Amino acid sequence: MKLSLLLFFTCFLYLQILFSQDVKKQVEVGIIExxxxxxxxxxxxxxxxxxxxxxxxxxxxxxxxxxxxxxxxxxxxxxxxxxxxxxxxxxxxxxxxxxxxxxxxxxxxxxxxxxxxxxxxxxxxxxxxxxxxxxxxxxxxxxxxxxxxxxxxxxxxxxxxxxxxxxxxxxxxxxxxxxxxxxxxxxxxxxxxxxxxxxxxxxxxTMNKILQFCYSYDPVGKAYVLNVTRLSGTLILSLGLIVFLVLIIRKPRKRNYPKN
Incomplete structure (x- = not known):
């Protein structure tokens, strides 16, 4: 169980780092409040x-x-x-x-x-x-x-x-x-x-950081577009974490039956 929690928090920390790095990459174009x-x-x-x-x-x-x-x-x-x-x-x-x-x-x-x-x-x-x-x-x-x-x-x-x-x-x-x-x-x-x-x-x-994470500026189209790659990657990783936790929580425990 301790190992499972460690894996969970490691993945959660990875998501946090991924989020912050993506926002920082866009700082050169955007708004810093x-x-x-x-x-x-x-x-x-x-x-x-x-x-x-x-x-x-x-x-x-x-x-x-x-x-x-x-x-x-x-x-x-x-x-x-x-x-x-x-x-x-x-x-x-x-x-x-x-x-x-x-x-x-x-x-x-x-x-x-x-x-x-x-x-x-x-x-x-x-x-x-x-x-x-x-x-x-x-x-x-x-x-x-x-x-x-x-x-x-x-x-x-x-x-x-x-x-x-x-x-x-x-x-x-x-x-x-x-x-x-x-x-x-x-x-x-x-x-x-x-x-x-x-x-x-x-x-x-404002919701500025979330907007920066979800959207990227397209210099060709001169508009903000949904960053499908980033969102889908985050979604897949999040779903993987949820499935992992469900499997851990529902993992059957061994029962000790009394000997006859």
């Missing part, structure tokens, strides 16, 4: 007026922050579409109750391109103050590297493009990271709750 940490006070960005401003100074209310690059052929547009959609559906006033900040993480892109992208979304959102409530910024490579690292946004260059994740990083009025909303579609209730919690400085975890 930095909940309860603060936006650095030395990040300089260029605003829509062409002036360099401090990011921390721009955050004075619950803030939904997204990283994109404006020539992105993949998930950046669906991400911004999702943000625009939830802004219209939300029963909160943009620029008063909360704000959205978009930071272009490609240092080759200038503020003119960011402004052009903003105008595209302003034409879609007619019921909110996007002039003051949804602001776009660009910056140089040094500042971009610092802010993406501080907020846990991991990406790699792929030719002239980038491989990266899609997420909304929710910040409190004093710049504390309170939540990550992964994906490109957001329920108004979920988005509102995240902003309300941020206004109180309350943070909450």
């Amino acid at each position: 930095h909940l309860d940490e603060f936006v650095p006070s030395d990040i300089q960005l260029m605003n829509e007026d062409g002036k360099m401003v401090n990011l921390k100074d721009q955050i004075d209310k619950p803030t939904a922050l997204i990283f994109v690059y404006f020539r992105c052929p993949g998930i950046c547009t669906p991400l911004m579409d999702g943000v625009a959609d939830v802004i219209q559906k939300l029963d909160m006033k943009l620029a008063e109750d909360y704000q959205v900040i978009t930071i272009g993480f490609d240092p080759r892109e200038k503020i003119d391109l960011a402004i052009k992208k903003k105008k595209n979304y302003q034409s879609l959102i007619t019921n909110q103050n996007t002039d003051d409530g949804w602001r776009f910024f660009t910056s140089d490579s040094a500042n971009i590297a610092r802010v993406t690292e501080a907020l846990g946004f991991k990406y790699i260059k792929a030719g002239t493009d980038f491989t990266h994740a899609a997420t909304v990083i929710v910040l409190s009025p004093n710049g504390k990271i309170t939540r990550y909303l992964n994906g490109t579609y957001f329920l108004p209730f979920e988005f509102k709750l995240a902003l309300i919690e941020a206004s109180k400085g309350h943070s909450g975890p």
Whole structure:
């Protein structure tokens, strides 16, 4: 019995190591949650007026922050579409109750391109103050590297493009990271709750690690796809453990019968 338990815990430990290693392999592209940490006070960005401003100074209310690059052929547009959609559906006033900040993480892109992208979304959102409530910024490579690292946004260059994740990083009025909303579609209730919690400085975890384990980013299709190999391998190993335990538990014991 002791040997059986030892084998079980050895296999369980192996599963844990496998899980953690797979997540770490994907860290170079994805999100590392930095909940309860603060936006650095030395990040300089260029605003829509062409002036360099401090990011921390721009955050004075619950803030939904997204990283994109404006020539992105993949998930950046669906991400911004999702943000625009939830802004219209939300029963909160943009620029008063909360704000959205978009930071272009490609240092080759200038503020003119960011402004052009903003105008595209302003034409879609007619019921909110996007002039003051949804602001776009660009910056140089040094500042971009610092802010993406501080907020846990991991990406790699792929030719002239980038491989990266899609997420909304929710910040409190004093710049504390309170939540990550992964994906490109957001329920108004979920988005509102995240902003309300941020206004109180309350943070909450996501299912980020499980999502990273189950999905891999396909740079060809520019989308997240289910990692069937990893999931099936884990499932087979788990089922094997269950069968092993059942056989051990139900193993018949020898009975000693009294001699006549």
